[in-house]
Amino acid sequence: MARASQTRTAVLGVLTIEPATGYEIRKGITEVLGHFWHESFGQIYPCLAELVEEGLVEAVAGDRARSSRFRITRAGRQRLQELLEEPVAAQPPRNGLLLRTFFGQAMTPRALATALDSAEQEARARLGSYAAIRSDIADDPGYAEHGRFWEATLRAGELTAEASLTWVRETRESLGL
Amino acid sequence: MARASQTRTAVLGVLTIEPATGYEIRKGITEVLGHFWHESFGQIYPCLAELVEEGLVEAVAGDRARSSRFRITRAGRQRLQELLEEPVAAQPPRNGLLLRTFFGQAMTPRALATALDSAEQEARARLGSYAAIRSDIADDPGYAEHGRFWEATLRAGELTAEASLTWVRETRESLGL
DNA sequence: CCAACCATGTAAGTTGTTACATGATTAA
DNA sequence: TTAATCATGTAACAACTTACATGGTTGG
Numbered sequence: 001m002a003r004a005s006q007t008r009t010a011v012l013g014v015l016t017i018e019p020a021t022g023y024e025i026r027k028g029i030t031e032v033l034g035h036f037w038h039e040s041f042g043q044i045y046p047c048l049a050e051l052v053e054e055g056l057v058e059a060v061a062g063d064r065a066r067s068s069r070f071r072i073t074r075a076g077r078q079r080l081q082e083l084l085e086e087p088v089a090a091q092p093p094r095n096g097l098l099l100r101t102f103f104g105q106a107m108t109p110r111a112l113a114t115a116l117d118s119a120e121q122e123a124r125a126r127l128g129s130y131a132a133i134r135s136d137i138a139d140d141p142g143y144a145e146h147g148r149f150w151e152a153t154l155r156a157g158e159l160t161a162e163a164s165l166t167w168v169r170e171t172r173e174s175l176g177l
Numbered sequence: 178m179a180r181a182s183q184t185r186t187a188v189l190g191v192l193t194i195e196p197a198t199g200y201e202i203r204k205g206i207t208e209v210l211g212h213f214w215h216e217s218f219g220q221i222y223p224c225l226a227e228l229v230e231e232g233l234v235e236a237v238a239g240d241r242a243r244s245s246r247f248r249i250t251r252a253g254r255q256r257l258q259e260l261l262e263e264p265v266a267a268q269p270p271r272n273g274l275l276l277r278t279f280f281g282q283a284m285t286p287r288a289l290a291t292a293l294d295s296a297e298q299e300a301r302a303r304l305g306s307y308a309a310i311r312s313d314i315a316d317d318p319g320y321a322e323h324g325r326f327w328e329a330t331l332r333a334g335e336l337t338a339e340a341s342l343t344w345v346r347e348t349r350e351s352l353g354l
Numbered sequence: 355c356c357a358a359c360c361a362t363g364t365a366a367g368t369t370g371t372t373a374c375a376t377g378a379t380t381a382a
Numbered sequence: 383t384t385a386a387t388c389a390t391g392t393a394a395c396a397a398c399t400t401a402c403a404t405g406g407t408t409g410g
Contacts, residue, residue, distance in 0.1 A: 005369065006273060013280040023389050037276055038269035040371060045391055064378065067389055077283070084284040088273035088292055090299075092215035092398090096183060096265035098333055099214055103190040104326040106254070107261040115265055122267075149281040152348045156275055163340040171329045182397060200361050217399060222363055242406065244361055269370090 006089070007043045012056065012080040015072040017142065021062055022048055022070070032150075035126065035157045051076065104175065113177040116168050123164040130154050130161075183266070184220045189233065189249055189257040194319065196248040198239055199225055209327075212303065212334045228253065281352065290354040293345050300341040307331050307338075 010033070014025050022044050029039050048070055051057040056076035059068040072080070097119050104112050137143065137150050171177070187210070191202050199221050206216050225247055228234040233253035236245040249257070274296050281289045314320065314327050348354070 006271065006276065007369090009280075010276060013276070013283065016280065016283055021389065022391090023387095027388095033276070033279060034270075036270050036272040036279075038271060041389095041391080042371060042373095042393095043369080049391095062389085064389080066376095066378070080280070080283055081285075084277050084280060085288040088277065088295065090273070091268075091271050093211075093213050094183065094215060094268050095213040095333075096267070098330045099183065099187060099190070099210070100261050100265065101333075102210060102213075102326050102330050103186075103193065103257070103261060104329075105322050106190065106193055106257055108258075111262040118265065145282050148352060149279050152281075152344075152351060153275045153279050155347060155351075156272075156278075156344050159340040159344050160337070163336040167333050167336050170332060174329060174332075175325060184397090198361065199363090200359095204360095218361095218363080219365095219399060220397080226363095239361085240407095241361080243404095244406090 005043075006083075007039055007047050008051065008056075009080065009083040010037055010039060011044060011047055011051065012072055012076055012083070015057060015070060016077065016080065017146070019060060019069045019071040021067050023067075025070075033153075035130070036153060101171070109175075109177055112175070113172070116172060116177060119164060120168045123161040123168070126157060126161045130158055182220075183260075184216055184224050185228065186257065186260040187214055187216060188221060188224055188228065189253055189260070192234060192247060192249040193254065193257065194323070196237060196246045198244050198246055200244075202247075210330075212307070213330060278348070286352075286354055289352070290349070293349060293354060296341060297345045300338040300345070303334060303338045307335055 010029060011025055014020060014028050017028075020028065022041070025048075026039060026041055026044050029037055048057065052059060052070070054075075055073060056079050057070045057072050060071055062068045097115055100107065100112060100115050133154055134151075137147050137154070140147055140150070187206060188202055191197060191205050194205075197205065199218070202225075203216060203218055203221050206214055225234065229236060229247070232250060233256050234247045234249050237248055239245045274292055277284065277289060277292050310331055311328075314324050314331070317324055317327070
């Protein structure tokens with residue numbers, strides 16, 4: 001059966017921006033969508049092969065040996081639209097930090113405090129990276145079409161990171177850590 | 178090889194509260210940890226069998242035929258502490274709503290607006306359920322030990338849901354939806 | 355008596371990661 | 383020349399979901 005996951009959605013989506021090799025697709029997902037999406041090579045290459053077979057993307061000659069660029073077809077754009085309009089499938093939640101917090105009495109206060117420190121550092125790092133991305137957005141040649149959407153996803157990251165910092169602060173206080 | 182995932186951590190954790198059947202463990206995870214954790218039966222039963230084999234939990238007679246309660250052993254508590262003190266393994270991000278937002282120009286404004294509506298409704302529903310859980314926490318006989326930790330996880334849910342509502346509001350505005 | 359819930363377990367399938375293997379190209 | 387990056391692909395494994403199969407118990 002055809003791959004039912006959202007990997008297809010992400011790959012087709014990236015190819016609407018410009019034709020790309022598998023390597024570039026993965027790089028784009030990591031660098032641009034990285035704060036809310038992830039794909040590994042082991043997903044991308046088989047997925048591309050399927051998409052070609054279904055006529056949703058087509059391979060064009062690449063810059064170098066053993067490389068091919070993939071371009072989304074008209075059918076691919078149509079399919080992408082359908083995929084995007086399907087209801088969002090929420091991934092089952094698995095928050096390791098909250099699991100540790102919930103069972104906090106089974107660990108040393110020191111260890112829980114360390115976990116909170118890590119969460120804080122990670123949130124700060126994310127906020128820092130978002131500031132850098134804001135410049136990238138302004139420089140993007142496709143700003144008029146993509147920019148506002150890109151900014152919206154970035155804003156989600158900021159709000160999440162800020163909520164995370166608020167939570168760490170409050171939790172340190174309420175648990176006396 | 179032994180199951181390396183955090184299912185063991187969650188199961189052992191639940192059993193620190195009181196001995197339980199597999200069914201009760203699943204129920205407890207769904208009802209109490211549901212806003213940040215998830216396990217299916219297909220994970221829990223094999224995991225319990227492994228834990229028994231390793232001496233981390235032991236089966237005691239259950240209330241009825243074909244049922245057994247599982248009790249965490251001293252070794253199990255020790256193992257749980259070690260597991261909790263391991264660094265939090267962040268699950269790779271896959272946010273379907275942000276994926277749709279990023280590729281928002283490839284879908285109709287109407288469809289994106291619908292996705293935002295769903296996100297808003299879901300966040301509101303979560304806030305409602307947290308209010309109900311707050312009463313449960315106050316009623317919990319183990320409040321003094323567990324309650325503060327439980328409340329902290331709930332607060333995380335509230336902050337996340339509120340951040341989500343803020344984002345939906347801002348995004349509707351910035352994208353004119 | 356019957357619906358809802360309690361209870362256990364397995365098998366098949368899907369999804370995804372990681373490690374490995376291979377080699378071309380480019381910039382220092 | 384050599385390290386980094388570009389590029390592709392597969393095989394093994396790990397994790398997880400879902401559907402199925404089975405039957406006991408309780409409350410209305």
